[in-house]
Amino acid sequence: xxxxxxxxxxxxxxxxxxxxxxxxxxxxxxxxxxxxxxxxxxxxxxxxxxxxxxxxxxxxxxxxxxxxxxxxxxxxxxxxxxxxxxxxxxxxxxxxxxxxxxxxxxxxxxxxxxxxxxxxxxxxxxxxxxxxxxxxxxxxxxxxxxxxxxxxxxxxxxxxxxxxxxxxxxxxxxxxxxxxxxxxxxxxxxxxxxxxxxxxxxxxxxxxxxxxxxxxxxxxxxxxxxxxxxxxxxxxxxxxxxxxxxxxxxx
Numbered sequence: 001x002x003x004x005x006x007x008x009x010x011x012x013x014x015x016x017x018x019x020x021x022x023x024x025x026x027x028x029x030x031x032x033x034x035x036x037x038x039x040x041x042x043x044x045x046x047x048x049x050x051x052x053x054x055x056x057x058x059x060x061x062x063x064x065x066x067x068x069x070x071x072x073x074x075x076x077x078x079x080x081x082x083x084x085x086x087x088x089x090x091x092x093x094x095x096x097x098x099x100x101x102x103x104x105x106x107x108x109x110x111x112x113x114x115x116x117x118x119x120x121x122x123x124x125x126x127x128x129x130x131x132x133x134x135x136x137x138x139x140x141x142x143x144x145x146x147x148x149x150x151x152x153x154x155x156x157x158x159x160x161x162x163x164x165x166x167x168x169x170x171x172x173x174x175x176x177x178x179x180x181x182x183x184x185x186x187x188x189x190x191x192x193x194x195x196x197x198x199x200x201x202x203x204x205x206x207x208x209x210x211x212x213x214x215x216x217x218x219x220x221x222x223x224x225x226x227x228x229x230x231x232x233x234x235x236x237x238x239x240x241x242x243x244x245x246x247x248x249x250x251x
Contacts, residue, residue: 001029001030001248001249001250001251002026002027002028002029002030002246002247002248003028003029003030003031003032003101003140003142003218003246003247003248003249004026004028004030004031004032004244004245004246004247005032005033005034005103005142005143005216005217005218005244005245005246006031006032006033006034006216006240006242006243006244006245007033007034007035007105007143007144007199007216007240007241007242008033008034008035008036008239008240008242009035009037009240009241009242010035010036010037010038010061010240011033011036011037011038011043011066012037012038012042012043013037014239014240015043015045017238017239017240018238018239019239020045022234022237022239022244023047023068026244026246028246029069029070029071030067030068030069030070030071030094030101031050031067031068031069032065032066032067032068032092032101032103032142032143033065033066033067033068033103034064034065034103034104034105034143034144035063035064035105035144036054036056036063036064036065036066036089037061037062037063037064038056038061038064039056039060040054040056045068047068049070050068050069050070051068051069051070051071051072051073052066052067052068053066053067053068053069053073053076053092053094054066054089054092055078055085055086055089055090055091055092056089057087057088057089057090058087058088058089059088062088063088063089063090063105064088064089064105065089065090065091065092065103065104065105065143066092066103067092067094067101067103069094071096073094073095073096073101074095074096074097075094075095076092076093076094076095077093077094077095078091078092078093079091079093079102079126079129081125081126081128081129082121082122082125082126084107084118084122088105088107089105090104090105090106090107091103091104091105091126095137098137098138098251099137099138099139099140099221099224099251100133100136100137100138100139100140101139101140101142102130102133102139102140102141102142102143103142103143104126104141104142104143104144104145105143105144106119106122106123106143106144106145106146106147107119107122107146108146108164108165109146109164109165109167109170110164111163111164113164113167116164116167116169116170119146119169119170120169120170120173123170123173123176124173127173127176127177127180130177130180130182131180134180134181134221138220138221138223138224139182139221140218140219140220140221140224141177141182141217141218141219141220142217142218142219142245142247143216143217144199144215144216144242145174145215145216145217146165146170146215147165147166147170147171147173147174147215148160148165148166148171148213148214148215149171149174149175149184149214150171150187151194152192152193152194152214153197153213153214153215154166154197154212154213154214155197155210155211155212155213156211165213165215166213177219178219181221181222181223182219182220182221182222183219183220183221183222183224183225183228184217184218184219185217185218185219185220185228185231185247186214186217186218186231186233186245188225188228188231189228189230189231190231195210196214196233196235197210197212197213197214197233197235198212198213198214198215198216198233198235198242198243198245199212199213199214199215199216199241199242199243200212200213200241201241202241210235214233215242216242216243216245217245218231218245218247220247220249224249224251227249227250227251228247228248228249228250229248229249229250230247230248231245231246231247231248232245232246233245234246
């Protein structure tokens with residue numbers, strides 16, 4: 001089973017930049033996207049063979065998540081652990097026979113860190129929610145989690161220490177999730193790589209020089225560890241300020 005996650009930074013814009021070519025070429029079983037920036041009825045995607053599910057933000061042109069799946073899930077749901085899950089369309093859940101999938105677009109703390117208290121509130125709520133789901137069946141979490149967990153995950157770690165996405169508070173919340181029994185899949189396959197980034201600023205030549213951050217993740221329940229097959233960062237794929245990440249499981 002192939003799963004792909006991509007913060008598309010506006011699905012309509014990304015479609016104009018080649019999203020569908022990548023989508024069809026990859027032929028993933030599950031394709032999760034974040035920051036779709038649209039409302040119901042604003043896009044018509046012809047994705048033959050896929051079920052399409054959306055969680056739209058109330059605010060127009062903002063946030064939102066979607067999942068395209070070849071297999072029809074047992075159920076789909078918008079979690080209620082935090083009001084932003086529905087108001088800003090930040091989480092979309094799918095239940096399959098052997099696992100739950102949570103497609104997550106974590107709130108940004110903002111450059112000024114004004115939203116850091118809200119972010120920590122979110123982290124504590126989703127932490128408890130994931131533990132509850134895990135009691136029923138294994139959970140796969142994917143998406144833009146807006147944190148560079150380790151120093152390896154940001155090009156200029158020393159100068160960025162304490163900045164939004166690289167604060168002690170945000171990174172420690174990722175520690176908590178992993179400690180409850182989750183695998184950071186990229187680090188499972190590439191424990192020492194310091195050049196695997198998933199987001200780059202739009203500043204000139206930044207992406208060409210690979211001055212980036214890794215803030216997009218697949219986190220997998222340790223109960224699925226023996227099912228892990230492969231993981232890749234498709235850094236050569238453009239269309240957004242993020243690139244797609246993909247994972248293969250033997251399910």
